[in-house]
Amino acid sequence: MPRLPIILAACLALAPLAAHADECDDLTRQIAGAIGGKVGKRSGPSIDIRLPGPNRFDVTCRAEPIVQAISAEPQPSATFFRDLSTASEILTGESASTVEPIIAKAYRTAVSDGRKSFIQQNGWSASCYADPTSSTMRTLCSVGRIPPG
Structure with a gap:
């Protein structure tokens, strides 16, 4: 019996982590379904x-969730940008048609400047990095909400 309070305290301490994990799992399921992934x-x-093909996606949930897309293609396909904007709409609430040109601009800037490009917009941000010399990760772009504060 003396262990029960310790076990109960441990369960209560872990409850917010489990709720956060459930939210992240739900968000990832929504994004995967919308872009044809699992x-x-x-x-x-x-x-x-x-996903089938050369693009990889993941969702990372910390203070605010981030969706990240990686392409091994020399230049990311239209599908890369379309899927990332679709995922971003679910994540940020901003329409995919608004997000897609911003991600494309971040990509073009990263290529032309030879460094990571970062654009902030209405409580969310998009960033892209391009490495034309890599054979596994030529482009990495991410979109996420900006943490309050």
Whole structure:
């Protein structure tokens, strides 16, 4: 019996983490369904989304969730930008048609400047990094909500 209060305290302490994980799982399921993927493995705060083709996606949930897309293509396809904007709409509430040109601009800036490009917009941000020399990750773009404060 003396262990019951300790076990109860541990369960109460972990409850917010479980709720956060459930929210992240739900968000990842919504995004995967919208872009034609399947929920993959969880690794810490990140959950992979499996898709056919050269693009990889994951959702990372910390203070605010982030969706990240990686392309191994020399130049990301229209599908890469369309899927990332669709995922971003679910994540941020901003329409995919608004997000897509902003992500494309971040990508173009990253390529032309040779460094990570970061654009903030209405409580969310988009960033892209391009490495033309890599054979596995040529482009990495992410979109996420900006934490309050």
